Amino acid sequence: MVNPQHKAIRSVEMKKIVKHFPGVLAVDEVDFDVQAGEVHALLGENGAGKSTLMKILYGLYSANAGETLINGHPVSIKSPRTAIELGIGMIHQHFMLVPSLTVAENVAMGLRSSRGLLLDIDIVSERVRKLSEIYNLNVDPAVPIWHLSVGEQQRVEILRALYKEASLLILDEPTAVLTPQEVDDLFKILRRMKEDGHSLIFISHKLKEVLAISDRITVLRDGRKVDTIPAETATRASLAQMMVGREVVLRYEYEPVEIEESRLALTGVHANSDRGYAGLIDINLTVHSGEIVGVAGVSGNGQQELAQVIAGLRPTSQGNIYLDGKKIDSCSANQRSLMGLSYIPEERMIEGVIKDFTVAENVVLHGFDQFPFAWKGFFLNLGAIKKTTRQHIIDYEIKTPSTETPVKSLSGGNIQKLVLARELSREPHVLIAAQPTRGVDIGATEYIHRRLLQARKVGVAILLISEDLDEILALSDRIVVIYEGKIVGEVSREEANINEIGLMMAGASQPE
Amino acid sequence: HAEPVEAQDTFRVAVVMPSATNDLAFSQSMYDALVTIQEEMGEDNFEFVFQEGTFVVDDAAIALREWALEGYDLIIAHGSQYGAVLEEIAPDFPDVSFAWGTDSDTFGLDNVFAYEAASDQGGFVNGFLAANLSESGVIGVVGPVEAGDAKLYVDGFVQGVAYVDEELEVNVNYIGSFSDVALATEAAEAHIANDADILTGSAQMVVGAVGVAIEEEGDVLWFGTQANQTELAPEIVVASQVYHWEVILTDMIELIQDGTLGGETYSINLENEGLVIEFNEDFELDEELLAEVDALIEEIIAGDVQTLPEEDMDDGEDDEEMDDEEDTDGADDSDDGEDDDGEDEESS
Amino acid sequence: MLDEIFRTTVLASAIRLATPYIFASMGETFSQRSGVLNLGVEGIMLLGAFASYYTVLETGSLVLGLLAAIGTGLLMGLVTAFVSVTLKAEQGISGIGIYLFGLGLSEMLFKRLVGTPTHVKGFPKVDIPVLTDLPVLGEVLFNHNIMIYLAFLTVPLSACILNRTTLGLQIRAVGQTPEAADAMGISVARVRYFTVTLGGVMSSLAGASLSIALVNFFQGNLTAGQGFIAVALVYFGAWRPYWVMAGAMLFSTVNALQLQIKTIESALSFDIPDEFAVMAPYVVTILTLIIASQRVEQPTALTKPFERGE
């Protein structure tokens, strides 16, 4: 059985840490510390250096300068193995799980077995089950990872850290992909761990969460530490200002727009979900020109199915869909997009972009066979493609070294801007925006919001699907709430009440 | 009037061989011989079965044992690689006769015949003819691996050319495979690019080389060995050295029927007409030259002409710089007795 | 002198030897770039080789022979596509199935319909007016038959299609992230049907290049593993047409050199020391390793059937 040699971590101090990447000074003389029984949050825009700093602590990167002390003694952490042995656990921004292996196997991997060479999966499973009960994690050790939802996968990550008796746990953007309910559950676990004397480092772009969970907050900007402050003295506005270096507006002026003709209409739409059961039930929905309709709901209640049905990536089993009054049920995704439908998918790395393609190639993923990108529909016009890409890069403030950089080396926020640029530049009649700001820092979020509002102003009909209720409330003209595949309520902007909507999202009945 | 089938009177032969029966080479020569005997003796008196493409020696072993149990009268292991297993199996069936080739070793067993081919003799004759017919003075040879009867043939051929004119250039190319037709083709292309106007070669992959010669439309001639290759290329084949195993097989059959099951070593050669130079009838040859060939064959039979290079005769001019080492290992007198035709035939 | 022989004979020879590899591996490049690993190349080559050979033998028409090869390739390509795209079979398995099928069927048909190897008149050398008369280059590059020119022509063509056309963009997208391609309205199935069928035709032409242009004969297992090597060459060239061609040429040059070493020796009138033979493989290895250290764009969805998660 695991028997970690490490003593409990009482304190970790990182001093004057420096990390260069080719052409980037990612971390510049940063001091950072965390104590037992404390949650220390790390804040900063995309690319501020948070992940890099934490990867240094976890032994994935080696620092160019600076030192790390544990319980006052200098340590040298050269690989994750050392970190694990010292009692450090990390939940990565991108989960470090092997999809085809079971929960227990993922936990057991890298551990010593009590049976020498042979696996002791039964023993590991048993202990996982116990831990899962203690922390109320509700994870079945025998299920393969790819069966699990993102939230469940994250619980596996936490379980794994607990299993290894990590006394310091680093969580890099753990909430980016969680539903509000899952965030609450996570926080319960984290508080419990804190009480047990664990040290926690928490990274998030969501200020509300940071304020809710942390004891101290450190803000990084461009690789440098801005300050470390106690959470009690911080407000959302002050944090946003520290991060971005200017004031950030998260409330937008609302200008009513003349609602014109219906652009998108769904009547009595039913569709199946991936696992075969009913994903959408009797959806009736209309979006007009110049209107943003927000779809609120806890993730997994049919949002993805809704977006896919409209985009033409999932067949309906009943009902009709109209685009500009024309029935499009039998049109392919391509035909729909030619008719003026744009789609910003939720899974941007899978459905939105091709990771190994360059920025320019991704910009023309839609309409690559149309003028001016193609000549006779067959030969690519590389010059025109480059020109358009440059324009997008300027217009949408996309941070990229060149038009020929593969998108996989851009940050998530910049990839999202690229998708937005591509979809909006086609001057669509209807835009489906699914989780457009997930994992994006506040600066970029604000930018994306402004762009959406601008599109609304010129008459685009926008369906905004988001789990972030603040986002929905800030942008939508109308809000519908989706629960278990059904639309369970609709409210206008004026009558929107966050509590009522929250209740509907949780499945409580519609307000009378 | 149905004739009664009398099993006792039917002579039954089984043979295992390394490549296909239509390879126009080593395996086909045995197959043709058996067909010939069957024609002579009649289907009622002579039957045979075969297993072709047997690359793995243990497979041959299984077949040999199976046939021995089933009471075949003569079981032939056509390929020197089967020697080791035969040595193991034959003693278990003292009443069954086995034959093994090409080699000269009967393992001291009196139920094993050994047989070999003095293919250097026909090679020498082909070389003699080639030297006389070549106008460019360059001759190309395409071989599989430098071993067995292919090596004997090539060595004899080179000697035959030198017998006519030491100055002629013979380029020998062993491509290292019995099955790679594309490479054999390319080897022939290389010879022709180097001005060769006569080509020859041994083993089944030479069809490619023959094709290249055909494309030259009469400017390049071909000499065959093992089987009669005239049908491959009627315009350009001058002659083929053909193996007639039936000559010695008939002897063996007689001995077996008389109760002698082995102990003898046979060799097909020009003398016993197991090796025959078969000319292409459509190819016009000078009467004088033909007469010279006849005389040469007589001289070879009489032993007046050396068809293989002597160990110390080797000079840097030709291509057998390895002969010195090879000839010392295990080979008795002029034949080195190893034969590995079609070894890599059944690899897939 | 040596120089000359090397350039004219060895290179011309390498060009011929490379021809079937180039056809087959260009086709496989398309197929793999779109995410389909076709291990059945060898089987299709054999069928194409037989079909064209038999047609030429019976009709004497090379054009018909070529058409027969194209038809066979089309058919086999469609079958392969059906199995790997529509049935979503595990690609390694279905490829071996196609290989065994081609191996067995071509040999059986040959035995039944032809019997013994019979020579056919293959494509003749084509002189290209001015080019063939160029001093050295003429002999090396422009003294071949049309199938050889065709093979080498497919290389820039493939590169151009893959990198500069909308079709190429679709192929690469489908091979990288089929989900994204699908979401963009590209039909993953259609693109893969196209590339796999094209791969079939090219494999079949590779076979025909042996049986009616280079060897001008057929026999069972004529290709002797060349199809598998062609697949390996696609990895070697890391899915880039010019690199794949370079690999095929490297491979063929080594073979050609070995064929002609005697000729070269006699031209030099001294024996090339064995040390040369000893070193050749090392040199090739080191060369390939230098190339190998380059990083490349991979079709990440290779071997993965696409399903829209329904």
Next chain:
Amino acid sequence: MLDEIFRTTVLASAIRLATPYIFASMGETFSQRSGVLNLGVEGIMLLGAFASYYTVLETGSLVLGLLAAIGTGLLMGLVTAFVSVTLKAEQGISGIGIYLFGLGLSEMLFKRLVGTPTHVKGFPKVDIPVLTDLPVLGEVLFNHNIMIYLAFLTVPLSACILNRTTLGLQIRAVGQTPEAADAMGISVARVRYFTVTLGGVMSSLAGASLSIALVNFFQGNLTAGQGFIAVALVYFGAWRPYWVMAGAMLFSTVNALQLQIKTIESALSFDIPDEFAVMAPYVVTILTLIIASQRVEQPTALTKPFERGE
């Protein structure tokens, strides 16, 4: 009667033919499961075949021959691992480099040190006391030499290692998601060094099984493509040892059947109609396609060198 021949002769023959494939493809399974595509199998097979052959030829000791093969495999495996793990070379390219190297070196050494193919006395059949005497099974399954038993023994062993040991878990994790394995403190490089070296040893043993147990001699290019087919069989079996073995057996049975069709005919005392020969490949194809429709666990990081993003 037919039944019997089929069982005893054809199956026993298939078992022998499958032996080198099983050695090589089990090794390759390990290597691929950990994310390394080793296309150099064929080259290592040739070197192993030569090393063991030459040792037996010189010393007469089969044990020394086996050790020579293991040593050669170890060395070549380490070289391959160095190239693909440490140098992070593109795996397709470096594999072909290793292949060419093995092909050239083994042929050259053979020519220099041996010259003509000379037979060696290979492993004799081993009777297993009770088992060999079993009626039919005895002859089919327990009448072979030790290398054959060894080959088939590696199958359950490989399955057990991959599925039931900590090492196997590490291998699978490294092949699927090396980042995750790395983050859990598993050394990706160490695991891959292990599997690739093991693959080298197994390839080398595959070669030795030809040269000192089945064929009992050596010649240039003895393996004639078997290494490439072994790699294909790993895809066929979708990285699962028993399935890979099934593929090797299927493949060998088809070959054995073709070898023995005349014997079977004579046993039946009538000719098997050609229709049988026509149908065999179809049957095999359909069979494989049925198998192919299964979904499998893929080493998704296959062919991708791992770098910790620094």
